[in-house]
Amino acid sequence: MPELPEVETTRRGIAPHLEGQRIERIVIRRPALRWPIPPALLTTLPGQTIHLVARRAKYLLLHTDAGTLLLHLGMSGHLRLLPAGTPVLTHDHFDIITVNGQCLRLNDPRRFGAVLWAEPGQTHPLLATLGPEPLSEQFNADTLKACAKGRKTSIKALIMDNHMVVGVGNIYANEALFLSGIHPAQASGKVSGPNLERLAENIKQVLTEAIRQGGTTLRDFLASDGKPGYFQQQLSVYGRAGQPCLVCSSEIQQIRQGQRSSFFCPHCQK
DNA sequence: CTAAGGACCTGTCGGC
DNA sequence: TGCCGACAGGTCCTTA
Numbered sequence: 454m455p456e457l458p459e460v461e462t463t464r465r466g467i468a469p470h471l472e473g474q475r476i477e478r479i480v481i482r483r484p485a486l487r488w489p490i491p492p493a494l495l496t497t498l499p500g501q502t503i504h505l506v507a508r509r510a511k512y513l514l515l516h517t518d519a520g521t522l523l524l525h526l527g528m529s530g531h532l533r534l535l536p537a538g539t540p541v542l543t544h545d546h547f548d549i550i551t552v553n554g555q556c557l558r559l560n561d562p563r564r565f566g567a568v569l570w571a572e573p574g575q576t577h578p579l580l581a582t583l584g585p586e587p588l589s590e591q592f593n594a595d596t597l598k599a600c601a602k603g604r605k606t607s608i609k610a611l612i613m614d615n616h617m618v619v620g621v622g623n624i625y626a627n628e629a630l631f632l633s634g635i636h637p638a639q640a641s642g643k644v645s646g647p648n649l650e651r652l653a654e655n656i657k658q659v660l661t662e663a664i665r666q667g668g669t670t671l672r673d674f675l676a677s678d679g680k681p682g683y684f685q686q687q688l689s690v691y692g693r694a695g696q697p698c699l700v701c702s703s704e705i706q707q708i709r710q711g712q713r714s715s716f717f718c719p720h721c722q723k
Numbered sequence: 724c725t726a727a728g729g730a731c732c733t734g735t736c737g738g739c
Numbered sequence: 740t741g742c743c744g745a746c747a748g749g750t751c752c753t754t755a
Contacts, residue, residue: 455748455749456748456749459748487731487732487749487750487751511749511750525749525750526748526749527731527732527748527749527750528732528733528747528748528749528750529732529733529734529747529748529749544733561732561733562732562733562734563731563732563733563734563747563749564731564732564733565731565732565733565749565750566749579750579751604725604726605725605726606725606726606727610726610727613749613750615749615750622748622749623747623748623749624748625748669748671747671748691748711726711727711728712728712729713747714746714747
């Protein structure tokens with residue numbers, strides 16, 4: 454479900470309701486997510502105030518004086534902000550209940566998500582080797598060119614590699630490559646300089662626009678307030694195999710790259 | 724070091 | 740209607 458725009462949409466939805474609030478208690482119903490939810494959270498977090506709800510890559514970070522809670526939504530996770538006491542549904546694994554009667558509830562059917570903890574001043578090991586944020590100046594045409602140089606791996610795999618740039622998932626990788634006229638299977642080292650410049654710009658553009666639209670709802674993504682995203686109405690290639698290209702009317706093709714589906718226009722993308 | 728594949732887990736959908 | 744395989748928005752880890 455969540456790529457960076459969906460995570461950012463979630464962050465913006467919950468931050469105003471959680472920042473400045475004090476935690477009353479924590480509920481762990483199903484600790485077996487991608488990694489076990491640390492049981493110490495049950496005693497560490499109550500009494501703490503959430504100072505800031507931030508984001509790094511696709512991790513949401515809840516900062517307190519005792520440390521930072523990391524939330525990752527994996528493939529199928531989502532967060533809802535509910536009144537405390539709302540009945541529990543299947544796959545509701547984790548709650549943060551605040552003193553003012555709110556409940557931040559994590560639901561994640563596939564359990565690829567994670568709830569982790571970092572001590573104050575410490576960077577969690579999973580965050581330590583991440584590349585730059587796509588919407589920051591630390592990611593640009595020059596950094597992309599440096600990473601692509603001499604590499605045989607496909608350009609699509611490269612832009613989805615979190616060491617290169619974070620937050621580019623399967624949907625937006627496909628879309629950015631279409632907008633840039635680059636075939637997803639092209640070797641990274643063989644993509645022209647001007648095309649890499651376009652690609653860096655289009656990654657920023659497509660993510661920015663998707664955030665503006667509240668993310669992409671394919672099956673079930675809902676923001677924390679229950680509203681869907683609207684970006685799927687602007688997808689040019691993702692999920693459009695067999696349909697006409699919106700630019701040239703050629704039939705959109707679908708291939709497999711590393712267990713993931715890629716969609717492209719055979720005429721517009723070389 | 725690079726590149727490719729498997730692993731984790733549940734739900735849904737299409738085909739027979 | 741029921742069963743089975745394929746596939747789904749992520750990403751870490753192992754293998755070659």
